Amino acid sequence: MTSQYKTIDELGRMLRSGDTTPTQLAREAIERLDTVGRELNAVVTITEERAMREAENAEREMKEGIDRGPLHGIPYGAKDLLAAVGYPTSWGAEPYKDQVFDEDATVVRKLRDAGAVLVAKLAMIELAGGAGYEQPNASFTGPCKVPWNQNAWSGGSSSGSGAAVASGCVPFAIGSETAGSIHSPANNCGTAGLRPTFGRVSRSGAMALSWTMDKIGPLARTAHDCGLVLDAIAGNDPADPSSMRESYHYPGTALPARPYRFAVIPSEIHSAQSEVVENFQASVEILSQYGSVEEVELPEHPYSEVTALVIRAEMASIFEDAIRSGKLRNLTAPEDRINPYTALAIPAVDYLRAMRLRAKICHDVDTLFSGYDAILTPTMPNVAPPIDQSFNAFDSSRRRRTFGSAVNITGTPGIAVMNGFGERGLPTSLCISGRTGSENTLLEIAKLYQSETDWHAKTPAI
Amino acid sequence: MADEKLVDAFVAQVRASIDHDIEDEHIERIRKGIDDKLNQGATLRKYPLENGDEPFTVFRAYRDES
Numbered sequence: 001m002t003s004q005y006k007t008i009d010e011l012g013r014m015l016r017s018g019d020t021t022p023t024q025l026a027r028e029a030i031e032r033l034d035t036v037g038r039e040l041n042a043v044v045t046i047t048e049e050r051a052m053r054e055a056e057n058a059e060r061e062m063k064e065g066i067d068r069g070p071l072h073g074i075p076y077g078a079k080d081l082l083a084a085v086g087y088p089t090s091w092g093a094e095p096y097k098d099q100v101f102d103e104d105a106t107v108v109r110k111l112r113d114a115g116a117v118l119v120a121k122l123a124m125i126e127l128a129g130g131a132g133y134e135q136p137n138a139s140f141t142g143p144c145k146v147p148w149n150q151n152a153w154s155g156g157s158s159s160g161s162g163a164a165v166a167s168g169c170v171p172f173a174i175g176s177e178t179a180g181s182i183h184s185p186a187n188n189c190g191t192a193g194l195r196p197t198f199g200r201v202s203r204s205g206a207m208a209l210s211w212t213m214d215k216i217g218p219l220a221r222t223a224h225d226c227g228l229v230l231d232a233i234a235g236n237d238p239a240d241p242s243s244m245r246e247s248y249h250y251p252g253t254a255l256p257a258r259p260y261r262f263a264v265i266p267s268e269i270h271s272a273q274s275e276v277v278e279n280f281q282a283s284v285e286i287l288s289q290y291g292s293v294e295e296v297e298l299p300e301h302p303y304s305e306v307t308a309l310v311i312r313a314e315m316a317s318i319f320e321d322a323i324r325s326g327k328l329r330n331l332t333a334p335e336d337r338i339n340p341y342t343a344l345a346i347p348a349v350d351y352l353r354a355m356r357l358r359a360k361i362c363h364d365v366d367t368l369f370s371g372y373d374a375i376l377t378p379t380m381p382n383v384a385p386p387i388d389q390s391f392n393a394f395d396s397s398r399r400r401r402t403f404g405s406a407v408n409i410t411g412t413p414g415i416a417v418m419n420g421f422g423e424r425g426l427p428t429s430l431c432i433s434g435r436t437g438s439e440n441t442l443l444e445i446a447k448l449y450q451s452e453t454d455w456h457a458k459t460p461a462i
Numbered sequence: 463m464a465d466e467k468l469v470d471a472f473v474a475q476v477r478a479s480i481d482h483d484i485e486d487e488h489i490e491r492i493r494k495g496i497d498d499k500l501n502q503g504a505t506l507r508k509y510p511l512e513n514g515d516e517p518f519t520v521f522r523a524y525r526d527e528s
Contacts, residue, residue: 213517302509305502312499326482338488342495344479345472350503355517357509362518403479 003028004168005459008074008225011171015062015073021203022117023075024056029075031117032169036462037120040150040167041142044080044158045121046086051075053179054117061115070114079172079378080121081128081207082216084103084108091207092124092157094140095322095330105205106240107174107216107233113231122160122173128181128316129157130209131328131336135390138333143387146188147460149425152384153445155188157181161219162189167462172220172229176206178213179307180401182430185202186219188384190427192446192456193219196224197436198411199244201230202237211242212355213307213408221458223415223446226249251439260291260445263372267297268403275408275430277421280378281302283430285446286452289378294372299364303405306354306361310409313351318439356408365410369435374445377403378439379429383422403433413439415446418455427455464500472496 014020030048037043058073076144083089083101088096090234090314108118123141136143136153145161146152147167154163162185165173175182178196180193186193199456201216208214218229229249234248264284269277284293322328323340331337369375381401385394407414416432422428430449436443450456473493477484484492 302502302505303504309499309502309506324480326480329482335491338484338491339495341476341480341484341492341497342499344476345496346499347503348507350499352517353503353506355508355519356511356515357519359515360509 004032006169006171008070008228010312011074012070016035020131022055022058023052026051026075026119026167029170032166033077033120035427037125037164037169038165038234040154040163042144042154042163042167042169043120044090044123044160047084047118047120049117050086051117057452058115058117058185058258059191061444062294064068064138065147068113071111071232073117074172075117075119076111076163076172077120077170078118079124079161079175079177080107081124081174083205084118084121089119089121090140092141093126094333095327097140101205103205104203105168106237108205109167111235116232120164121168121271122164124159125157126331126333126336128207128209130178130179130311130319131333132339133333134335134392136385136387138336138368144428145249145387146384146462147426148190149384150204151387152424152426153188153387155185155384158185160192162186162193165189165219166460167220169198172225174216174233175447176214176216177408178210178311179217180404182217182219182402183379183404183414184311187379187429188427190219190418190429190455190458191219191334192223192226193284193416193440194230195414196230196234196439197244197413200234200248200439202235202240202243202412204237204239205355208318210311213311213411215411223417226415227440227443238290239397248439260373261371262287262291262293263296263375264293265297265375265377265403266295268377272378273383273422275420275422276378276381276383279422279428280430283419283449284376287449288330290448291373296368298406299356299363299368299401303361303402303409306357307405307409309350309354310358311344312343312425316340316346316368332339339411351403361406362410365412366435367390369412373434373441375433377431377433379405379416379431381425383426383428384432407433410462412436413442415442417446419448419453420455464497464504469493470498472500486500
């Protein structure tokens with residue numbers, strides 16, 4: 001029985017019934033990553049030696065009756081900004097492609113402790129997009145392709161994480177999001193992608209792009225699988241001062257049996273491609289069986305400007321030495337070699353003004369979100385762009401993402417799930433967002449949606 | 463469009479603060495990038511703030527309790 005396109009739950013049942021073994025799953029994942037994954041430019045490094053060692057450990061433990069839980073023996077890939085002992089951590093960037101760290105990132109360690117098997121470091125946009133890339137070809141491993149249509153870009157910056165899950169190479173992968181980097185590949189590739197609350201998952205051992213905005217989260221086939229992974233990687237970490245003190249568990253306590261309260265934002269819908277709008281409206285129709293739907297608008301704030309200034313200023317500080325020394329002149333995308341210079345010129349007062357406005361934004365967005373269990377929007381206004389065009393040439397009119405900026409600047413959670421197909425046979429996606437700390441509510445709603453549809457079970461012909 | 467003299471000043475600041483030369487062909491992109499960021503800052507200044515509006519990151523005095 002093949003393991004491709006199986007969920008974590010399905011693989012767990014196969015493992016426990018003896019239909020497969022951790023070493024067999026690891027070998028199958030590695031073989032597919034080495035063929036399909038490389039064809040898609042989704043892979044940086046296959047961590048074969050470590051994978052087989054971890055898989056053999058899992059196999060031995062399972063034979064001894066030790067069960068580490070739902071991820072025990074399950075292969076996964078990590079975005080190549082997460083340190084893993086024994087392998088380079090490239091940050092997707094030519095100038096850093098040989099750097100190594102002598103300690104696992106906290107997320108990688110937690111997954112190891114949960115019995116998961118690291119099979120690959122996955123491709124990403126160089127420096128997680130922090131240099132301001134304007135095209136798919138912005139990684140030293142080349143532009144990452146969508147399994148559904150290889151002439152389209154997989155999204156970024158967690159490019160390989162989306163493509164590897166969507167192509168059945170791994171049942172889940174870890175990505176990171178500063179301002180859209182989990183939801184973009186989830187949208188473009190048709191996977192589930194969970195952006196946790198800021199601080200829910202430790203960033204220790206992950207490349208820093210923006211201290212106040214970086215989040216780490218899973219991409220998987222289903223919302224339930226995202227919950228299982230989040231349960232393993234969440235939690236306080238003294239090594240990350242911003243990590244939340246409160247614990248997290250999935251599944252959480254049973255939710256009260258009452259109708260949900262949903263909100264939609266008309267301005268986020270009307271700017272989207274027509275198929276995106278149609279699929280979104282069909283999704284809302286399905287969820288409306290479970291509760292009320294109201295129209296709301298975001299409070300008036302300069303979300304995009306605040307987001308841009310915060311990320312660029314923090315990035316300029318983090319990479320200041322590399323910018324000043326000229327190290328970033330070897331990045332892949334020509335614009336990435338130049339854009340970082342401009343961030344050196346952001347006045348401190350502008351950064352501080354952005355952070356002062358951010359406090360107001362957080363208050364006002366929480367006030368709005370507190371009236372609803374979830375805010376429903378299209379994850380992106382368009383399907384994946386062509387692999388060989390600049391983003392501006394594809395659809396510059398849809399690039400301003402007010403809601404995407406609002407949820408990232410506020411650090412609030414959201415889950416993306418596939419909800420149909422749009423132009424060129426490419427996936428579209430529904431985004432379910434909520435208040436700080438509301439991951440379990442969002443996961444329950446996403447699970448309800450996936451129980452009523454089968455988009456998550458569809459597989460590309462690759 | 464930000465004030466050209468201000469943009470020029472920031473371009474000069476960038477050129478003076480790095481350890482290498484920037485090719486002339488790239489200066490226009492840098493000018494554009496700086497102009498964009500100054501405009502973003504100008505947009506923020508349209509939103510009023512009170513004296514007591516602190517940045518979202520809150521400083522806490524440190525004491526090691528370990």
